[in-house]
Amino acid sequence: MSAPPLYARVERELRARIAAGEWPPGAALPTEPALARRFGVSQGTLRRALAALEAQRLIARRQGAGTYVAEATSERALFHFFRVEDAAGRRPVPRSIAHRLDLRPASAEERALLALRPRARVVALERLRLVEGRPAMLESIALPAARFRGFALPLHVELEDELYVHYQRHHGVTVLRVEERLTAEPAPAEAARRLGCARGAPLLAIRRLAHDALDRPVELRRALLLTRGLAYGVELR
Amino acid sequence: MSAPPLYARVERELRARIAAGEWPPGAALPTEPALARRFGVSQGTLRRALAALEAQRLIARRQGAGTYVAEATSERALFHFFRVEDAAGRRPVPRSIAHRLDLRPASAEERALLALRPRARVVALERLRLVEGRPAMLESIALPAARFRGFALPLHVELEDELYVHYQRHHGVTVLRVEERLTAEPAPAEAARRLGCARGAPLLAIRRLAHDALDRPVELRRALLLTRGLAYGVELR
DNA sequence: CAGTGGTCTAGACCACGGG
DNA sequence: CCGTGGTCTAGACCACTGA
Numbered sequence: 001m002s003a004p005p006l007y008a009r010v011e012r013e014l015r016a017r018i019a020a021g022e023w024p025p026g027a028a029l030p031t032e033p034a035l036a037r038r039f040g041v042s043q044g045t046l047r048r049a050l051a052a053l054e055a056q057r058l059i060a061r062r063q064g065a066g067t068y069v070a071e072a073t074s075e076r077a078l079f080h081f082f083r084v085e086d087a088a089g090r091r092p093v094p095r096s097i098a099h100r101l102d103l104r105p106a107s108a109e110e111r112a113l114l115a116l117r118p119r120a121r122v123v124a125l126e127r128l129r130l131v132e133g134r135p136a137m138l139e140s141i142a143l144p145a146a147r148f149r150g151f152a153l154p155l156h157v158e159l160e161d162e163l164y165v166h167y168q169r170h171h172g173v174t175v176l177r178v179e180e181r182l183t184a185e186p187a188p189a190e191a192a193r194r195l196g197c198a199r200g201a202p203l204l205a206i207r208r209l210a211h212d213a214l215d216r217p218v219e220l221r222r223a224l225l226l227t228r229g230l231a232y233g234v235e236l237r
Numbered sequence: 238m239s240a241p242p243l244y245a246r247v248e249r250e251l252r253a254r255i256a257a258g259e260w261p262p263g264a265a266l267p268t269e270p271a272l273a274r275r276f277g278v279s280q281g282t283l284r285r286a287l288a289a290l291e292a293q294r295l296i297a298r299r300q301g302a303g304t305y306v307a308e309a310t311s312e313r314a315l316f317h318f319f320r321v322e323d324a325a326g327r328r329p330v331p332r333s334i335a336h337r338l339d340l341r342p343a344s345a346e347e348r349a350l351l352a353l354r355p356r357a358r359v360v361a362l363e364r365l366r367l368v369e370g371r372p373a374m375l376e377s378i379a380l381p382a383a384r385f386r387g388f389a390l391p392l393h394v395e396l397e398d399e400l401y402v403h404y405q406r407h408h409g410v411t412v413l414r415v416e417e418r419l420t421a422e423p424a425p426a427e428a429a430r431r432l433g434c435a436r437g438a439p440l441l442a443i444r445r446l447a448h449d450a451l452d453r454p455v456e457l458r459r460a461l462l463l464t465r466g467l468a469y470g471v472e473l474r
Numbered sequence: 475c476a477g478t479g480g481t482c483t484a485g486a487c488c489a490c491g492g493g
Numbered sequence: 494c495c496g497t498g499g500t501c502t503a504g505a506c507c508a509c510t511g512a
Binding site for chain 2: 056057080081083089176177178179182183184185186201202203204207225230231232233234235236237
């Protein structure tokens with residue numbers, strides 16, 4: 001048994017304080033010398049902790065300006081978390097229209113994946129995403145009602161902000177990491193109708209579990225993607 | 238215009254030397270003080286370069302032992318580059334059987350993606366992968382003949398090593414990064430026969446471009462995955 | 475036990491941002 | 494211009510490996 005190194009403890013402490021809201025998204029952290037003094041470590045050790053948090057995209061550092069708690073932006077939500085590419089490898093910007101919003105008891109699967117109590121409820125949202133003007137993706141989203149009290153979105157109109165921006169601004173939930181499982185499935189009748197493809201046509205099914213800054217599951221998303229002229233892009237290293 | 242920082246130049250130089258074979262896979266690099274002297278930088282700066290190479294998995298560092306050029310291993314090939322999971326999220330170890338090996342002119346697409354000359358040739362390999370004993374994935378692999386001279390593999394028997402281990406051991410090609418594009422496609426007759434599914438059944442189509450230590454494309458792979466009880470797992474952050 | 479990489483410190487100087 | 498983060502150095506001490 002040996003204690004974790006100093007820089008790891010500083011990193012953990014900073015992450016916890018940011019998650020607790022000591023510095024809200026967009027706010028500047030104290031300067032390096034100030035933080036180093038506060039934690040009783042050298043500036044070099046503090047920098048190592050900050051570098052790790054920056055790599056996890058919890059903070060953003062700007063030379064000459066300061067260190068800021070990362071704000072969810074549409075660019076980030078789309079660039080990191082929306083992996084759809086067109087045939088040339090470009091990343092089109094999707095449009096989204098929600099058509100259903102519910103509050104209902106969580107299913108057994110939702111309870112398991114979102115770590116919910118037996119009789120917990122979820123906010124259930126369904127939306128259609130259009131890529132290059134054409135219906136391309138049908139999404140069912142489940143959110144723990146407890147963390148998303150009073151969740152509201154306009155239906156049947158184009159949504160302005162990315163959902164993850166909305167989560168952060170209105171519910172204090174910052175998505176930092178998502179896990180996805182992809183399969184190929186035949187289009188159910190309802191999805192075929194909404195996506196404008198044949199019933200039974202092959203669709204890319206994406207099941208996503210999103211996690212917050214403390215790595216707790218905060219969103220379960222089930223999506224069906226029509227890969228007509230589109231693909232899901234991955235990079236592994 | 239300003240020069241890149243020292244640590245970046247040291248990193249580039251080290252990467253080039255490793256790629257050139259100055260230290261072959263598995264060999265130990267000189268110690269930190271020795272390398273620092275050789276490059277005329279402080280040990281701290283050298284460490285930063287080494288840390289970057291380690292993050293890219295080009296080298297592996299072991300406290301008390303030394304710094305080693307990374308060797309391709311089946312574990313790494315499977316863990317990083319084979320993203321298939323079963324229903325419980327476990328990562329089964331696949332078995333592979335090649336059934337076709339050819340040397341033929343590169344197609345236009347292969348020339349474009351692999352950056353080949355007009356009349357270049359490719360080694361073409363087809364194999365079937367079994368997961369948990371059942372046929373699950375059909376792969377067509379194209380390799381630039383110029384970098385894979387004398388490529389040979391036994392056909393119709395289970396393959397011992399992962400391909401990427403074979404590439405490194407026999408052809409000096411180290412795969413560090415792959416890009417993939419995923420779509421859902423109906424099973425062609427031939428694939429359906431080999432995978433034991435209905436013709437037209439939805440398959441997960443994976444198009445992979447693999448890159449070496451200098452980020453040059455070295456392999457084009459087209460795979461069809463039958464996601465029956467299986468899924469392709471991704472993590473984004 | 476000698477030698478390796480891992481941690482941590484203290485401090486100098488530079489490049490950049492914003493008043 | 495001042496204060497910020499970015500780079501770079503020199504050196505101490507620790508933890509681990511392997512002969």
